Amino acid sequence: MKKFLQKNAPGYVFLAPWLVGFFFLAAGPILASLVLSFTKYDMISPPQFVGLDQYIFMFERDRRFYKALQVTFSFVFLSVPARLIVALAIAMILDKGIRAIGIYRALYYLPSILGSSIAVAILWRQVFAGEGVLNTILAQVGIDGPNWLANPSVSLYTLVTLAMWQFGAPMLIFLAGLRSIPQDLYEAAEIDAASKVRQFFAITLPLLAPVIFFNLVLQMIDAFKTFNSVFIISNGLGSPADSLLFYTLYLFNEAFKFFRMGYASALAWVLLLIIAAFTFIAFMTSRYWVHYENERD
Template identity: 75%
Template sequence: MRKWLNRNAPGYVFLMPWLLGFFLLALGPILTSLYMSFTRYDMVSSPRWVGLANYDYMFTRDRRFWKALDVTMWYVVLSVPTRLIMALGVAMLLDKGLRTISIYRAIFYLPSLLGSSIAIAILWRQLFEGDGVINALLARIGIEGPNWIANPDTSLYTLVVLAMWQFGSPMLIFLAGLRSIPRDLYEAAEIDGASRYRQFFRITLPLLAPVIFFNLVLQTIEAFKTFSSAFIISNGTGAPADSLLFFTVYLFNEAFKFFRMGYASALAWVLLLIIAFFTAITFFTSKYWVHYENERD
């Protein structure tokens, strides 16, 4: 026991802020929401136990639930790869060309700092509206653009573009990953006659796999949880035609607009399980494509 304590105590001390926060602040609400997902609760009268009724309704009769899932899945599938490709591309440019100029790193990170803010979501609306900036620019070259946001066929893509633009944090992680690949591997490859293309696919990508994996997991979770941009741009409704009805927007409306707290809790737990499922799949497949330098055999 004493030996165990000596070895592990520092770790637990460092974990303490998180542990305290989790047990004192987070665990209670988490368990409460699990309980509430089995109740009907309108925040006025007290919760009433309904068993699996919320889940039953969700999966068998609630068409908006399936719509929200559909929108969110499309968003995840489109936005995560584009953001990661953008992030990797910019990281490679910074790594190669502008190695010494750290100011560029800050500038490139700026959209990500601003991106999750309400202000940018509002700005985004003004860019992509029918009489917005994008269409004004298109008009100059003679193209009459649609109202990107009001059109259900294009509205989701404006959010994918917004997500792509917020590449800062995965970009920094990619940059750190790129920097940790030894230069002489590229030099050896150059002497070995490997083209830039082959160097990228045979050296950079495999050696970056742990970082790609980390970013993929993080960004997937992040994308499933996207809320504020969709909320602002759809005026809090998921409009037009529920094309921006993100899971979280639907959940928020159920909870705070219609005061169906029990049902909203059930939605939250389903979202958690969905995220857990996809994260687990990513982890499971990682052993086939992620190479770790210090892996034990």
């Protein structure tokens, strides 16, 4: 025990703010929501125990639950790779030692700080509205753009674009990863006359794999939890025609619009399990494509 503490104490000190927050603020409500998920609770009258009814209803009869899953999965599968590709591309450009790189890094990081804010979501509405910025630009080149936010077949892409634009956090991590790749590997490749493309696939990607994996897991979890932007952009409804019915938005409306706290709690726990399952799958497959430098194999 003493040895364990000696070895890990600094780690726990760094974790302390988070641990305090978790145990004193989050843990209680999390457990309460697990209990509530087995009840019917409208916030005005006391909760009634209903066993597994909420879960049974969800899987057997709730069509909007499946719709929300479909929308959310589509979003995750589209936005996460897109964001990672953009983040890596920008990181590689910034890695080339441009002058005043600090300014560029800050500039490119800015959207991710602003990204989840209400102001940016409102701005996004303006950009993609029927007579918005995007269509005004398209009109200049003779394209008559649709009303992006009123058309269910394209509305999701507006959210994906917003997610792509918020590449800052993974970009910084990629940048750090790129910096840690030994330069002599590239020099050796140059001598062997390997093309830049070949260098990218043979050196950069494999050595970056742990960082890619880390970013993938974080961004996936993040994407499942997308809420602020979609709440604003779809007017809190998931409209048009449920095409933006993100899981979290559905959960929020069930809880705070229709006062079904029990059902919303059950939805929250199912989301937790889904995220856990995806993270687990990512970890299981990672042994086939992620190699750590200090690994002996």
